[in-house]
Amino acid sequence: MAHYSSRMNSRLSQLARHFPRSQANIGYTPVITTPRPSIKSTASRIIMASTPNPAIGGNPRTIHTAACLIIGDEVLGGKTVDTNSAFMAKWCFSLGVNLKRIETIEDDESEIIEAVQRMSNRYDFVVTSGGIGPTHDDITYQSIAKAFGLPLELHAEAYKRMKKLTKPNKFQPGFSWDVDSPAKTARLRMVELPFDKNRDLASQALFPCDELWVPVSVVNGNVHILPGVPRLFESLLNGLIPLIDDRLENPEGGGIWRVIVSTPLPESAVAGYLTELAAKVAAKGVKVGSYPRWGKKNNTVTLVGRDRDYLESLVPEVLANVEGKRIIMEGEADDEPEQQ
Structure with missing residues (x-):
């Protein structure tokens, strides 16, 4: 175990040198268009944590290939510069994973469904970036859920972490987690995740960074849904390394x-x-x-x-x-x- 920890620390240090901190600030935002009942009335729909599955996403196969799907009208419209795909390219290269495809698509349900189904079928490790915030145009969770015929459920651990780690907002001085409000409903959208009752829950929502409440939702065993904010994207992607280390072609590093x-x-x-x-x-x-x-x-x-x-x-x-x-x-x- 000591050797493993030392090896992982060394790898993370090497990665840090290759990945400069991005200065871009993509807005963190996804949405479900149907009305949300209160947290109390959804008690029967809250999914609770279970015994962790050692295989990330419940998928033990070796990771040879990867793909990155950037989702966001703001990227295609030139409002925001995409740095996440470049970061993932370096990340994959450093781990010896063959990044086969990078795509950028708009916030369109049919586009997301088609792309994520195709990528999940073709590649071992798929990452999406963007579209998981609280606004109406953030539809990544709902679209990926629909792509694989899954419901959206409130994830209890993600909600707990959100309440604990979210700092008060001066523009919402009267906000309370105990009172139903439009602001609370919007925040809940960010912890309503695709849920597959046939897979272990612990493998479907990962928390790679203790200091972040943001989960990495894993769908169909190999689709990892990440936020578009570069700082969060980079931290969560790096945080996944210890969880996939044993599935790399060369776990000791130096694959490519x-x-x-x-x-x-x-x-x-x-x-x-x-x-x-x-x-x-x-x-x-x-x-x-x-x-x-x-x-x-x-x-x-x-x-x-x-x-x-x-x-x-x-x-x-x-x-x-x-x-x-x-x-x-x-x-x-x-x-x-x-x-x-």
Whole structure:
């Protein structure tokens, strides 16, 4: 256990260095359009915690592939910049998970239903971002519930944590958890989660961060519903790492490696060689990439794969053929403007 804790702390520290704190502030907001009865009258519909299931979402399969679904009119309308998909891409890469798809869709029930059903069927680990707040346009919970034929139920533990951890709002000075009100009804929408009576309750609502009341609702065993607020999204996603560690292809870390090479040659000059290289290394699961850096002196060539020793064996050949140098991150020491 001590070794496990040490290993996890080391991994989290490594992740922290890769993930800068986002400054974006996506509004945290989802909705059920039907009227809500009071908390007392819904006593028979409150779902209580049960014995934890060691498999997150009740799904023990190894996580090879992942997908990210960004939900929100504000993203598509240019009002908010999406940083969550970029964060998840780095998160997946660091854990050795192959992120296969990122999609952004509007707050539309049919769009959400279609996308989440398709992703759940195709990928091992699916994350959604956005649309789980208190306003009318936040329909993620209800849409995903409908996608899998599930009811929405008030989650007792999430409600308890919400009451304990939510700070008073100066714009709602008379608010009380003991009195029914429109404000209370709106808040309850954020803890009414899709519920599958055939799955263990503890695996359907996870609380990765002790300091946050926000749950990660898990539907169909592999769909994880997260808020769109970057600070919350990042904290909760990182908090899931200990819960999925045993389901990663390489729990010890280092699942995927990347070699980055900076070259002064134009893409047209290295295209032939890179085409031959890509064909040669494909059987080893290595992907070869070429990325122009417009307006900069050098371009970038990358090698990505799971066999670190094999990647390292290719480096001398690549450096020679593209007349390049190995770097740690793109732009390192070669960001001088291109000479006109």
